[in-house]
Amino acid sequence: MTTFSGRSLVMIIQAVDREINRLTALPDDSITPTEEIRLVDYESLADELEDAYEKASAGHTNLPEYNLLVTDRGQDDG
Numbered sequence: 001m002t003t004f005s006g007r008s009l010v011m012i013i014q015a016v017d018r019e020i021n022r023l024t025a026l027p028d029d030s031i032t033p034t035e036e037i038r039l040v041d042y043e044s045l046a047d048e049l050e051d052a053y054e055k056a057s058a059g060h061t062n063l064p065e066y067n068l069l070v071t072d073r074g075q076d077d078g
Helices: 006-024 033-057
Strands: none
Touching: 006 033
């Protein structure tokens, strides 16, 4: 498995978040099945990245908290 620096993860997380925002902003009547699949894939990747970032940022006080890197979509996980 490839290991990324904390700073690299920050940039990857932000890029994935921007793509999720782009896809969720598409009007429901114009989103294609391919885009729906991509959105699910990006959301799954975002979950993986959150876990990876948590591990990478442990003990590194110079990295921002994960929730400061992503858009709050008002989702209730529990």
